[in-house]
Structures are given as structure tokens and as C-alpha cells.
Amino acid sequence: RRKAQEAERSRPAITTDGHQVAIAANVNRPDSVPFALAEGAEGVGLMRTEFLFLERGDTPGEDEQEAIYRAMIEALGNKPLIVRALDIGGDKQVPHLDLPKEENPFLGVRGARLLLRRPDLLDPQLRALYRAARHGGDLSIMFPMITSAWELQRLRARCEEIRVELDAPAVPIGIMIEVPAAAVQAAALAEHADFFSIGTNDLTQYTLAIDRQNPDLAAEADSLHPAVLRLIALTVEGAKTHDRWVGVCGGLAGDPFGAALLTGLGVTELSMTPRDIPAVKARLRGASLADLQDLARRALAQPGAAEVRALDHAALDGGA
């Protein structure tokens, strides 16, 4: 019986009309990989490396980071691993780094903005990643909180310098789309990024101007808000101009209805908390891509998140 359940979980997410969606897990530690694989993950779509810094009182060095990335690659076999460069700032404060206090940390020196100002954090991480890549595996690097193309170009240039220094193989370099400006200008960013992964947690926060941690506004911080969905549609459209793939690694990917909508919007990889995988796969297997595209079209035309959510019941009745 357990075997049957495992076999069911390892089946891919293919719609009734044959469209496959890649299903990955958000995993930060090598010892969590086996559980994610057992739940049916086909890779890791988001490794949040800030946790290497948050869980301790000092900064992990290059050798230590390399060992962790290699352990992730090994635990995954040949399955893909997307490592996100440090996303510190906002809700992820690291006391031992002694960063200046900010009035609005979510609008401050966060993610890529910090990496560009602190080569002492960026360079050891990139060196560790390229050293790990020399041992094989399917590694990609992803940068958080990108707002403008110049940020990505500078980070890419630094990656390339380090890669050459270490005589390491090239790895795909992607970016998070989690700032509305990036979604609106996705086509310009797609020229310089190998892939996009949409962070719906921050994209929702920044689009709706709702602090993602404010409990009084939790119900309103809904990623199904049509304004957020329109930005996702724009991202997919922009990515297409350069043939880039688009994933989602924010919370919406792990919600079965959200996953259905995202697939209809043209997202082709969903990365989520491992325990959400079986329900998402089941939902996608029960619908056709044509139905999901129709669902997405209707969702984009709704006035608010509540009306989008109401389509869920209608969709379930109709098979999407």
C-alpha cells in the first residue's frame, strides 16, 4: 500500500490533454531532500540560502557553503537544484551582520540590493556555488528582489568573472520576479535571465501594499488578487519574447487552485512546500490545459480576489 502511494506520488503532473508541469520543492537543507522526493518532487525549485545565515551566530565560509551545496546536489541525484543567492533584509534579518537599521526594511537594502553592496557576502557564495558545479549535477543560480535590468547585468557579470577564475561550467542564471517593476518589465529582464521564478509572497505584498507579516491584513494579502494575476500574466508574456521558462516558488504554487490558475496563465514549473505536492499534482492531472487557460482568462477579468476564489467551486464542478 505504501509502495502504491509512493508510485502515485512520483507520477508526473500531466493534464488530461498531455501538458506536463514541472513540480519542485522548496527545500533549504540536504537532510530534507529525501522527504521532498518521497512526496513527489522532481527537483528543488527554491533553496533559500539565507537560512544558512539565520540559524547561527556567524557567517558560513566558502568551504562550508560548498559542502552544503554539494550535499544538496548529491541528495538530489541528477535532479535540478535552484539555489537562491542570499535574500537578507525585510523579514530576514541577520543580527550578526550588523546591517544599518532601516525605517522600511521591506523597501530597503534587501536581496540583490544588499548583494551588490556587499561583495564580502556575494563573492564567497558564488565561489562556493561554482566550486560545487565543478562536481556535476543540475545546478542553477537565482537572484532575489531584482527590480531593474542593470542589477541583473552586474550580478551576471560577477558570476562570469568567478566562473572563469574557477574554470567552472556555466550554469543557468535566473531571477525572482517579486517586485512589480520586474513583472512589468519582464521582457527587458528576459534578455539577461535564463529563467524566471515568481515569488508570489513578495509580489503580493508589493503589489497590494500590504506587509506580508501584518496579521490584521492577512486575509487581504491574497495572491489571487487579479492585480497580482495580471502581473503574472505580464511576466509570462515578457518571458516568451526570449523563450524563457517561468516558474512560481511563492505560496500560490502550493495551493491546488492557485496551481491550476498559474498553469492556465502559462507557468510551467511550480515549486512548493513538499507536503503540498500530492494535492497539487492530483489537481493538475484532473484538468485539461485548455480548461485551465479558460479559467485563467476568467480570473483575469474578475474585480477582486473573492470573485477569483469563487471560480474555484465553479471550476471544480466543471472539471478544471
Ligand code: PEP
Ligand atoms: C516569495 O517572495 O514568494 C518567495 C518565494 O520568497 P520568500 O518567501 O523567501 O521571500
Ligand code: MG
Ligand atoms: Mg521573496
